Amino acid sequence: MNRTIQTRVNGRKSIEENVEPRMLLVHFLRDRLRLTGTHVGCDSTNCGACTVLFDGKAVKSCTVLAVRAHGHEVTTVEGLAQNGKLHPLQAGFQHEHGLQCGYCTPGFIMAACDLLSRNPAPTEQEIRLGLEGNLCRCTGYHNIIKAVQWAAANLAEGKSDHV
Amino acid sequence: MIPRSFGYHDPATLDEALTLLGEYGEDGKLMAGGQSLLPMMKFRLASPAHIVDLCRIPGVDTIEESNGEIRIGALATHRSLEDSQLLKSRCPILAKAASSIGDAQVRNLGTIGGAIAHADPAANYSPVLVALGARFVVRSAQGERVVAAADFYKDTFVTALRPSEMVTEIRVLAFGREVGWEHAKLSRRASDFALVGVAVLLRADAADVCTQADVVLGAVAPVPVRMQGVEVALVGKPLTSAAAAQAASVTKLGDKTPSDVHADAAYRAEVAPVCVRRALEAAINRMTARNK
Ligand SMILES: Cc1cc2nc3c(=O)[nH]c(=O)nc-3n(C[C@H](O)[C@H](O)[C@H](O)COP(=O)(O)OP(=O)(O)OC[C@H]3O[C@@H](n4cnc5c(N)ncnc54)[C@H](O)[C@@H]3O)c2cc1C
Ligand code: FES
Ligand code: FES
Numbered sequence: 001m002n003r004t005i006q007t008r009v010n011g012r013k014s015i016e017e018n019v020e021p022r023m024l025l026v027h028f029l030r031d032r033l034r035l036t037g038t039h040v041g042c043d044s045t046n047c048g049a050c051t052v053l054f055d056g057k058a059v060k061s062c063t064v065l066a067v068r069a070h071g072h073e074v075t076t077v078e079g080l081a082q083n084g085k086l087h088p089l090q091a092g093f094q095h096e097h098g099l100q101c102g103y104c105t106p107g108f109i110m111a112a113c114d115l116l117s118r119n120p121a122p123t124e125q126e127i128r129l130g131l132e133g134n135l136c137r138c139t140g141y142h143n144i145i146k147a148v149q150w151a152a153a154n155l156a157e158g159k160s161d162h163v
Numbered sequence: 164m165i166p167r168s169f170g171y172h173d174p175a176t177l178d179e180a181l182t183l184l185g186e187y188g189e190d191g192k193l194m195a196g197g198q199s200l201l202p203m204m205k206f207r208l209a210s211p212a213h214i215v216d217l218c219r220i221p222g223v224d225t226i227e228e229s230n231g232e233i234r235i236g237a238l239a240t241h242r243s244l245e246d247s248q249l250l251k252s253r254c255p256i257l258a259k260a261a262s263s264i265g266d267a268q269v270r271n272l273g274t275i276g277g278a279i280a281h282a283d284p285a286a287n288y289s290p291v292l293v294a295l296g297a298r299f300v301v302r303s304a305q306g307e308r309v310v311a312a313a314d315f316y317k318d319t320f321v322t323a324l325r326p327s328e329m330v331t332e333i334r335v336l337a338f339g340r341e342v343g344w345e346h347a348k349l350s351r352r353a354s355d356f357a358l359v360g361v362a363v364l365l366r367a368d369a370a371d372v373c374t375q376a377d378v379v380l381g382a383v384a385p386v387p388v389r390m391q392g393v394e395v396a397l398v399g400k401p402l403t404s405a406a407a408a409q410a411a412s413v414t415k416l417g418d419k420t421p422s423d424v425h426a427d428a429a430y431r432a433e434v435a436p437v438c439v440r441r442a443l444e445a446a447i448n449r450m451t452a453r454n455k
Pocket of ligand 3: 098099100101102103104105135136137138139
């Protein structure tokens with residue numbers, strides 16, 4: 001039986017009717033809410049391109065049923081910028097050239113959000129380990145690490161407007 | 164990839180969940196973190212007619228100690244085990260085993276109960292839980308029973324659970340710095356399943372002579388296997404790296420050692436003694452560090 005699900009996505013309340021229980025969270029976000037910043041890469045829980053925050057914790061939205069989000073909060077990459085100012089992680093990826101094709105980037109940024117909330121000053125090794133659930137086929141990861149370090153430093157200084 | 168359609172139920176209490184599971188029998192499947200079940204459903208390797216989702220049941224995810232026994236709710240996530248201060252001080256081998264499961268995203272959702280019930284031979288917890296002599300509380304609408312970890316795992320993806328039963332709690336004995344321990348796995352990439360997994364617990368007297376050794380391997384057979392030869396070789400010996408090397412050389416895999424694209428049985432047999440030696444050395448180092 002299809003369900004009506006109430007969620008808070010990027011701070012905004014959303015009520016969606018007629019959601020099939022087998023619908024995956026990533027399709028709900030992309031096809032229902034038109035939040036296409038969340039990508040589908042492998043569709044098999046490996047690449048992390050579909051990572052979003054579920055109640056503040058990074059999850060792979062290709063491996064969560066959308067009906068589970070009922071009564072919960074979801075944050076996607078679209079929810080990070082505030083009043084037109086990029087989040088330090090977004091700015092960090094720009095500043096340190098942390099992307100090439102950009103397909104993996106939203107997933108990396110959301111996974112890094114969770115990482116920095118647990119560990120605001122990670123070492124390089126901790127960043128590499130913390131982002132092991134995300135794959136990038138372009139960059140070779142070095143600049144992704146630098147982007148996260150840049151964001152950590154700027155978050156520590158309490159700045160968020162540096163674009 | 165989208166799973167086949169299913170009837171979806173998200174009961175608010177354990178009793179309701181168990182009633183539903185009893186009703187649907189073979190047609191029903193519990194969903195905990197969904198990190199093994201949902202991928203299988205997407206690949207259509209599993210197509211349950213009914214899903215009983217445990218995500219709205221409160222209170223089954225606590226980690227507590229009473230009278231030297233740690234009780235872990237089946238819905239505790241790998242992340243909560245990894246982060247648990249109680250486990251870090253009273254059963255650190257479990258916190259470490261949790262911390263190397265998959266990746267952060269998988270650990271945020273996956274649960275210890277789900278991992279146990281899934282019974283993947285290459286999983287992290289199973290050799291650790293057998294080494295610890297863990298006991299699993301198993302419930303159905305009819306009642307409760309307690310199953311020892313060593314009796315729980317029956318075959319690849321097969322356990323002692325009946326279709327109407329759910330694991331509700333994992334019980335292990337707490338230990339302190341007197342025990343040397345290690346969980347390690349050899350895997351192809353950091354987030355991959357073990358090719359060989361090792362769990363080691365060592366106890367010794369005041370002169371560092373081994374009084375008890377528990378050495379259990381994962382991923383080298385359909386179920387976790389105790390390395391009795393290695394254990395016998397250690398007990399009564401002073402715990403030195405020479406003793407570790409000698410005991411590790413006794414490591415012997417059975418004829419059910421799996422071969423797959425990542426590692427054939429001969430490779431696993433070759434690396435298993437190396438994994439055991441390194442794990443023993445790490446456990447001995449932890450134990451000797453306690454005296455400093
Ligand atoms: C990319 C990736 C990497 C991974 N790497 C590792 C790894 O390195 N090591 C490792 O050990 N695991 C790994 N896993 C598996 C992970 O540990 C899963 O979390 C776990 O196997 C299943 O837990 P779950 O809570 O998600 O269970 P689910 O997927 O919800 O359920 C799994 C099975 O258990 C049943 N079940 C669930 N809960 C219960 C219960 N309480 N009682 C009875 N039956 C129950 C379900 O019906 C189902 O059959 C990985 C998974 C992924 C996706
Ligand atoms: S698309 Fe979800 S992990 Fe790759
Ligand atoms: S930038 Fe292309 S996959 Fe990462």
